[in-house]
Amino acid sequence: MLRGLDIRDMLIIDRLELEFQxxxxxxxxxxxxxxxxLLDALGFVLGWRGRAELVRPGAxxxxxxxxxxxxxxxxxxxxxxxxxxxxxxxxILRRTNTPDGRxxxxxxxxxxxxxxxxxxxxxxxxxxxxxxDRGLLNPRGHRALLDAFAGHDDLLQATRRAWRALGGAQxxxxxAEAALAEVRAEEDFLRHAMAELDALDxxxxxxxxxxxxxxxxxxxxxxxxxxxxxxxxxxYDAAEGLLGDALRWLEDVADRAEGRLDAPxxxxxxxxxxxxxxxxxxxxxxxxxxxxxxxLEAVEERLFAIRALARKHxxxxxxxxxxxxxxxxxxxxxxxxxxxxxxxxxxxxxAQASYDAAAAALSAARAEAAVRLDRGMAAELAPxxxxxxxxxxxxxxxxxxxxxxxxxxxxVATNPGAxxxxxxxxxxxxxxxxxxxxxxxxxTRQATGLTMIFDEIDRGVGGATADAVGRRLAALAAGSQxxxxxxxxxxAARGGHHWRVTKRIAGEMTVSEVTPxxxxxxxxxxxxxxxxxxxxxxxxxxxxxxxxx
Numbered sequence: 001m002l003r004g005l006d007i008r009d010m011l012i013i014d015r016l017e018l019e020f021q022x023x024x025x026x027x028x029x030x031x032x033x034x035x036x037x038l039l040d041a042l043g044f045v046l047g048w049r050g051r052a053e054l055v056r057p058g059a060x061x062x063x064x065x066x067x068x069x070x071x072x073x074x075x076x077x078x079x080x081x082x083x084x085x086x087x088x089x090x091x092i093l094r095r096t097n098t099p100d101g102r103x104x105x106x107x108x109x110x111x112x113x114x115x116x117x118x119x120x121x122x123x124x125x126x127x128x129x130x131x132x133d134r135g136l137l138n139p140r141g142h143r144a145l146l147d148a149f150a151g152h153d154d155l156l157q158a159t160r161r162a163w164r165a166l167g168g169a170q171x172x173x174x175x176a177e178a179a180l181a182e183v184r185a186e187e188d189f190l191r192h193a194m195a196e197l198d199a200l201d202x203x204x205x206x207x208x209x210x211x212x213x214x215x216x217x218x219x220x221x222x223x224x225x226x227x228x229x230x231x232x233x234x235x236y237d238a239a240e241g242l243l244g245d246a247l248r249w250l251e252d253v254a255d256r257a258e259g260r261l262d263a264p265x266x267x268x269x270x271x272x273x274x275x276x277x278x279x280x281x282x283x284x285x286x287x288x289x290x291x292x293x294x295x296l297e298a299v300e301e302r303l304f305a306i307r308a309l310a311r312k313h314x315x316x317x318x319x320x321x322x323x324x325x326x327x328x329x330x331x332x333x334x335x336x337x338x339x340x341x342x343x344x345x346x347x348x349x350x351a352q353a354s355y356d357a358a359a360a361a362l363s364a365a366r367a368e369a370a371v372r373l374d375r376g377m378a379a380e381l382a383p384x385x386x387x388x389x390x391x392x393x394x395x396x397x398x399x400x401x402x403x404x405x406x407x408x409x410x411x412v413a414t415n416p417g418a419x420x421x422x423x424x425x426x427x428x429x430x431x432x433x434x435x436x437x438x439x440x441x442x443x444t445r446q447a448t449g450l451t452m453i454f455d456e457i458d459r460g461v462g463g464a465t466a467d468a469v470g471r472r473l474a475a476l477a478a479g480s481q482x483x484x485x486x487x488x489x490x491x492a493a494r495g496g497h498h499w500r501v502t503k504r505i506a507g508e509m510t511v512s513e514v515t516p517x518x519x520x521x522x523x524x525x526x527x528x529x530x531x532x533x534x535x536x537x538x539x540x541x542x543x544x545x546x547x548x549x
Contacts, residue, residue: 003020004019004065005038007064008064010040010062011062012509016513022477023478024494024497025481026483027486027500028492032503042125045064045066045117061096063094067090070088070091080120092109125452127455128454128457149372152362155365156403169344172347180341183330197320197327202309202317207317207318214300227282227286243275246268250264355400359404362404363395377442380442384437389431390412433456433457441472444480452482458484469490489526492526493526498517499517523547530543
């Protein structure tokens with residue numbers, strides 16, 4: 001609820017403080033007194049786009065402050081949280097403007113952007129008038145208005161969940177099909193590469209071992225003769241035999257040498273052992289140097305094949321095994337892709353069926369709500385002297401989406417037999433005002449805590465029709481807050497709180513003033529609205545009757 005509005009140095013207002021109340025608040029005054037300026041100022045602090053030159057001539061800056069009460073759970077609290085702004089039971093919006101057009105906004109004394117102000121305004125205030133292109137007259141919002149009237153949020157949320165699930169299933173299928181198409185494009189390459197790898201079966205370390213074996217075989221012819229000579233020199237017919245003979249001769253005479261040969265005998269024993277190990281090692285080396293030329297050819301062929309395959313795939317030779325595992329996985333995925341695609345198509349079909357069922361339930365609920373809304377509009381239009389007009393909520397098939405699969409449009413035919421069309425194209429100014437009022441009454445029967453502003457929505461009507469307009473505005477204000485700018489005495493009389501807007505000349509400046517009216521002052525103001533400049537006792541009596549009625 002809008003509790004207060006403080007305006008400083010804006011247009012023809014130098015300083016104005018207003019305290020609004022729940023219920024129906026009416027603002028009256030002569031044409032040009034400045035009633036629309038109040039709405040301009042409120043729109044400015046709410047971030048609406050409007051007139052560019054708002055600062056009062058001669059002032060350094062203009063400033064507007066609006067104070068709202070925020071009950072627990074109010075939608076504005078979520079906007080504040082999302083914007084990282086402090087949240088409290090009182091919301092203070094303040095915005096300044098300089099003559100050169102620079103604007104600065106504050107929310108609860110924290111700097112904020114115009115975008116945040118507009119997000120807050122969407123959940124704080126509704127403005128309705130004959131140029132209501134951002135509200136009831138905008139067909140893009142009619143589906144949401146019908147849903148709010150129907151109160152089937154559970155069906156709407158179920159449809160949105162089903163739409164998200166369907167989108168997820170569709171994305172999963174498209175991703176799998178794209179991956180399959182990509183793999184199929186290289187299927188021939190994959191199978192050929194896999195055949196080469198399987199035939200070669202490269203293992204980690206193969207390249208180094210083959211290279212070492214190849215170099216050893218290549219060097220064998222150059223070193224084998226010397227190694228064979230060394231082996232012969234170490235054998236029984238050479239060093240080993242001589243050392244054995246020496247050891248046997250010494251052992252034969254050792255008992256007569258009184259121990260002096262014990263150490264040499266022991267050393268010769270150790271030498272024979274080491275010599276035997278050396279001879280065995282040389283023999284093993286000679287054995288390893290014995291190779292078949294066909295083996296060298298086979299080693300070189302495999303080594304060159306491994307290196308060529310590694311270059312072909314741009315990997316290190318030792319990574320060929322890992323490459324083979326990866327390619328084998330792709331082929332396995334390719335071979336099993338048909339089953340995966342079939343499962344994903346089945347999941348998508350199930351998600352589509354779930355969405356279709358949820359959307360159908362929502363469509364049925366909308367159709368039923370449309371009938372109730374049309375019936376309610378007929379009941380509201382009759383007292384507004386439009387009993388011959390026909391309001392219809394049209395439902396047409398539309399592209400499926402998160403909010404269902406139909407478009408909703410409010411249409412009207414002002415006379416029997418006349419073609420139906422959009423509200424703002426068929427109805428005249430006075431008719432449009434009454435249509436908007438009736439529609440708003442129907443759409444907000446269950447709403448509470450709203451701040452709604454009607455800007456001369458009673459224009460073009462009078463007498464009993466104006467009285468009916470006033471009664472509906474008063475009914476709409478029950479449990480809510482309604483601000484009405486009006487020239488109709490019948491509407492003004494229904495107000496629970498009344499302000500008179502006047503203007504005066506102060507020096508060489510025109511200044512607008514807003515005065516709250518006491519009961520006696522209300523009689524004079526409504527009498528002025530009835531009689532014009534000259535207020536008669538008859539006009540006062542009529543005003544008193546309106547207020548009493």
